[in-house]
Amino acid sequence: xxxxxxxxxxxxxxxxxxxxxxxxxxxxxxxxxxxxxxxxxxxxxxxxxxxxxxxxxxxxxxxxxxxxxxxxxxxxxxxxxxxxxxxxxxxxxxxxxxxxxxxxxxxxxxxxxxxxxxxxxxxxxxxxxxxxxxxxxxxxxxxxxxxxxxxxxxxxxxxxxxxxxxxxxxxxxxxxxxxxxxxxxxxxxxxxxxxxxxxxxxxxxxxxxxxxxxxxxxxxxxxxxxxxxxxxxxxxxxxxxxxxxxxxxxxxxxxxxxxxxxxxxxxxxxxxxxxxxxxxxxxxxxxxxxxxxxxxxxxxxxxxxxxxxxxxxxxxxxxxxxxxxxxxxxxx
Amino acid sequence: xxxxxxxxxxxxxxxxxxxxxxxxxxxxxxxxxxxxxxxxxxxxxxxxxxxxxxxxxxxxxxxxxxxxxxxxxxxxxxxxxxxxxxxxxxxxxxxxxxxxxxxxxxxxxxxxxxxxxxxxxxxxxxxxxxxxxxxxxxxxxxxxxxxxxxxxxxxxxxxxxxxxxxxxxxxxxxxxxxxxxxxxxxxxxxxxxxxxxxxxxxxxxxxxxxxxxxxxxxxxxxxxxxxxxxxxxxxxxxxxxxxxxxxxxxxxxxxxxxxxxxxxxxxxxxxxxxxxxxxxxxxxxxxxxxxxxxxxxxxxxxxxxxxxxxxxxxxxxxxxxxxxxxxxxxxx
Numbered sequence: 001x002x003x004x005x006x007x008x009x010x011x012x013x014x015x016x017x018x019x020x021x022x023x024x025x026x027x028x029x030x031x032x033x034x035x036x037x038x039x040x041x042x043x044x045x046x047x048x049x050x051x052x053x054x055x056x057x058x059x060x061x062x063x064x065x066x067x068x069x070x071x072x073x074x075x076x077x078x079x080x081x082x083x084x085x086x087x088x089x090x091x092x093x094x095x096x097x098x099x100x101x102x103x104x105x106x107x108x109x110x111x112x113x114x115x116x117x118x119x120x121x122x123x124x125x126x127x128x129x130x131x132x133x134x135x136x137x138x139x140x141x142x143x144x145x146x147x148x149x150x151x152x153x154x155x156x157x158x159x160x161x162x163x164x165x166x167x168x169x170x171x172x173x174x175x176x177x178x179x180x181x182x183x184x185x186x187x188x189x190x191x192x193x194x195x196x197x198x199x200x201x202x203x204x205x206x207x208x209x210x211x212x213x214x215x216x217x218x219x220x221x222x223x224x225x226x227x228x229x230x231x232x233x234x235x236x237x238x239x240x241x242x243x244x245x246x247x248x249x250x251x252x253x254x255x256x257x258x259x260x261x262x263x264x265x266x267x268x269x270x271x272x273x274x275x276x277x278x279x280x281x282x283x284x285x286x287x288x289x290x291x292x293x294x295x296x297x298x299x300x301x302x303x304x305x306x307x308x309x310x311x312x313x314x315x316x317x318x319x320x321x322x323x324x325x326x327x328x329x330x331x332x
Numbered sequence: 333x334x335x336x337x338x339x340x341x342x343x344x345x346x347x348x349x350x351x352x353x354x355x356x357x358x359x360x361x362x363x364x365x366x367x368x369x370x371x372x373x374x375x376x377x378x379x380x381x382x383x384x385x386x387x388x389x390x391x392x393x394x395x396x397x398x399x400x401x402x403x404x405x406x407x408x409x410x411x412x413x414x415x416x417x418x419x420x421x422x423x424x425x426x427x428x429x430x431x432x433x434x435x436x437x438x439x440x441x442x443x444x445x446x447x448x449x450x451x452x453x454x455x456x457x458x459x460x461x462x463x464x465x466x467x468x469x470x471x472x473x474x475x476x477x478x479x480x481x482x483x484x485x486x487x488x489x490x491x492x493x494x495x496x497x498x499x500x501x502x503x504x505x506x507x508x509x510x511x512x513x514x515x516x517x518x519x520x521x522x523x524x525x526x527x528x529x530x531x532x533x534x535x536x537x538x539x540x541x542x543x544x545x546x547x548x549x550x551x552x553x554x555x556x557x558x559x560x561x562x563x564x565x566x567x568x569x570x571x572x573x574x575x576x577x578x579x580x581x582x583x584x585x586x587x588x589x590x591x592x593x594x595x596x597x598x599x600x601x602x603x604x605x606x607x608x609x610x611x612x613x614x615x616x617x618x619x620x621x622x623x624x625x626x627x628x629x630x631x632x633x634x635x636x637x638x639x640x641x642x643x644x645x646x647x648x649x650x651x652x653x654x655x656x657x658x659x660x661x662x663x664x
Contacts (some may be wrong), residue, residue: 120645121638122595128582129638136630144627252462265456301470304463308449311463315454 015262015274017314022277025284032291039168047161047172048239049283051076051232054178055250056257056279057185057272058228061221063258066201066267067116067123069222070251071130072229075108077247078138079233081146084242088148097154101230108134109226113219131251139244146242158238174235181231185272197221201267256307257282262314344592344600347647348607351640355611359618368621375617376497382613384501385560387606389584390591391505391512392443392556394605395549397588398516400529400597401450401457403550405465406557407580409442411573412468413561418481418571425484435558442468443554447547465581472573479570491566501563508556512602521548529597586637587612592644611640 029036036042055072062069079101086097112130116123161172188194196217199207208214236246255265261278263270285306289299356370363370389406396403413435420431446464450457493500516522524545527535536542564575591608593600615636619629 115638115642119642121641122589122645124595125586125589125641126638128586129634132630132634132637136627136632136634140625140627140631256459256462259456259459265458295474297473298470300466300473301468304466304470307466308455308460308463311455311459312449312453 015271017310018261018274018277018281021260021281021310022284025281025288029284029288029291032288036287036291039165040170043161043168043170043172043175045283045287046175046178047158049280050172050174050178051235051239052250052254052257052283053276053279054181054228054235055232055254056261056275057182058225058232059254059258060185060261060263060270060272060275061197061224062123063255063263063265063275064201064267064270064272065197065218065221066204067218067221068127068255068265069112069225070124070127070255071108071112071134072225072232072254073247073250073252074131074134074138075105075226075229075247076233076236076250077245078134079105079230080237080242080246081138081142081244083154083233083237084146084148084150085142086148087151087154089151091151091153094151094153098234101233102227105226105230105233106223107226108229109223110219112226113222116222117215117218144244146244148242150237150242154234155238158235158240174239177231177235181228182273182276185276189272193217193220198268202269253282254279260307260310344644344647345604345607347644348590348592348604348611352607352611352614355614359614363618363621366622370618370621373497375621377494377499378620379610379613379617380497380502381499382616383606383609384499384505385563386580386583386587386612387502387505387609388508388556388560388563389580390587390605390609391509391602392553393581393584393588394591394593394600394602395512395516395525396457396546396553397585397593397595398525398529398597398600399546399549400532401546401549402461402585402595403443403446403553403557404458404461404581405442405446405468406553406560406584407576407578408465408468408472409439409554409557410561410564410580411472411575412442413439413558414564414568414575415472415476415480415561415571415573417562417565418479418483418569421481421483421487421565423482423484425486428484428487431487432562435562436555439554439558439561440551441554443551443557444547446554447550450550451543451546465576469576472576476571476573479568479572481565481571483565483569483571488566488569491563501566504559506606508559509602509606512552516601521545525549526598529594529599531598583612586633590637590640 036045055076059069059072082104083097083101086100087093108130112123112126115121115126157173157177161170161175163170165171189197196207196212196214199210199212200214200217204214233247240246257279258270258275259265259278260281261270261274261276263275263278282303285303286299289302294302360370363375369375389410393403393406416438417431417435420434421427442464446457446461449455449460449464490501490504495503516525524535524540524542527538527540528542528545532542535545560580561575565571587608588600588605589595589608590611591600591604591606593604612633615633616629619632624632
């Protein structure tokens with residue numbers, strides 16, 4: 001009896017909600033198109049989903065420590081444009097430009113983090129300002145439309161993979177990068193740094209009074225988010241090519257994914273694995289919309305309704321277990 | 333008494349009006365060096381015209397932000413309202429009152445939905461209003477392929493007439509602002525908004541219906557977005573779904589925060605917001621007169637917003653140390 005109840009409690013826990021949602025979405029996808037789970041199409045899906053999953057991991061660090069990063073979409077766009085302009089089709093420039101991009105991502109994260117922690121500007125405003133600055137600066141630099149082109153080597157991570165694998169066909173590099181970074185993120189949350197992040201988001205004062213370097217941890221979270229946007233930029237640029245609209249509105253999709261994963265805006269609660277699962281749910285929804293041949297104009301409406309419903313359900317589940325938790329120590 | 337302060341300490345609102353004066357002086361000087369005159373009638377008209385649209389949105393946004401909520405759907409609500417207005421008027425001057433009523437009803441309903449989901453289902457307002465925005469966007473994109481409806485000449489006056497250099501729309505905006513200031517200072521529910529934003533739990537334990545307060549704030553915010561939609565319709569002469577692409581919501585939030593209202597709620601006011609709106613309008617006009625590249629405008633705006641909030645943050649820190657929210661002497 002108690003075991004059953006425990007399982008039930010675990011299933012209604014907000015972190016678990018996202019996994020239930022994941023199963024539901026993919027069951028629906030499977031019902032519409034049984035061929036979806038064949039190796040190649042599943043791999044193609046994961047290749048496309050990888051950037052959002054990586055961004056969700058980066059955003060998770062920022063959100064769980066009690067902040068927002070609204071600048072990631074603009075940063076992804078900026079990175080793609082920077083890459084195209086600096087590489088300009090020259091294969092030999094690929095690696096140096098990747099290093100420049102990484103440094104740029106770190107710098108943007110560092111500026112976001114320092115303005116938020118040292119100058120005490122709310123992160124919503126800091127990163128909103130950064131969004132405007134990046135958006136304007138990139139267009140100013142390129143004169144409105146992106147110029148240059150990416151090299152073939154640059155496009156490998158976003159497009160290629162290990163070919164001729166039995167059953168699966170191609171294992172995309174994007175998937176391997178996603179799994180590696182995801183595992184890294186999960187491990188990172190188990191270190192001292194991860195615990196400080198959670199503590200800072202939960203109760204900043206208590207964390208600071210117990211000796212944690214809250215500001216340092218929060219700044220590092222922004223740097224991680226900047227780096228995740230860089231990796232996502234490389235993957236998206238490789239997969240989809242260069243355009244002026246890359247990254248537009250991506251910040252809201254990413255934050256939605258993280259919140260779908262049961263991570264609480266304001267910080268202190270939620271797991272990085274669930275945040276990444278939230279990104280997969282969103283990508284799954286997009287796939288589902290494709291298969292249902294839902295008119296493109298109607299998709300945002302359905303997406304909006306599902307997000308509100310899912311988060312409302314998770315909020316209900318979060319509110320409920322509290323009274324039962326105090327009543328658990330009954331003899332069986 | 334601290335020595336560095338001569339005379340009484342300036343209130344936050346006074347400081348913001350001082351900042352506005354400073355922006356006017358610096359902007360005027362910059363334009364004068366360029367050989368122009370910022371205070372020429374044409375420029376003044378431009379400035380005042382710019383204030384009205386953001387002004388309407390920012391007044392409502394102030395109310396929800398005071399309650400520690402947020403509304404990211406106002407741009408979409410305004411676009412929807414402009415369509416409702418233009419299609420209801422349909423070129424007939426006699427339909428104007430009906431159209432205004434319909435707009436306020438529809439936009440109030442959108443606000444009520446935001447408020448109810450946020451207050452009673454416990455969904456984070458960021459997600460609620462993002463979702464609502466997506467739902468409206470989906471509806472608009474599906475339903476309206478282009479501009480629709482026809483605004484009679486009488487109502488277009490609302491967009492263009494001016495008394496001296498002051499556009500009627502700006503006057504109406506100031507009237508709404510005055511009403512909002514009165515509402516926050518002199519009504520019970522206005523006071524409740526500060527209490528809910530300051531600490532929702534304490535407010536509830538003091539007998540305030542926090543849910544209802546939040547609901548009212550969101551309804552009023554929706555209705556001011558409706559007023560902005562009416563203005564859009566009057567200016568364009570038709571209803572336009574494309575209006576939402578201008579990201580008015582971010583402008584409005586920036587104006588509110590520039591106006592000294594805390595994003596964390598409980599502190600601030602509409603008087604400051606009006607100054608915040610004016611600062612943004614002056615900046616835009618100055619950039620226009622100086623013919624600064626539109627992309628550079630974005631960069632400068634981002635920098636100004638961050639810098640201004642950083643300056644306020646310094647003061648607030650100061651203040652926080654002196655005046656705790658619940659001083660011992662005042663507890664009953």
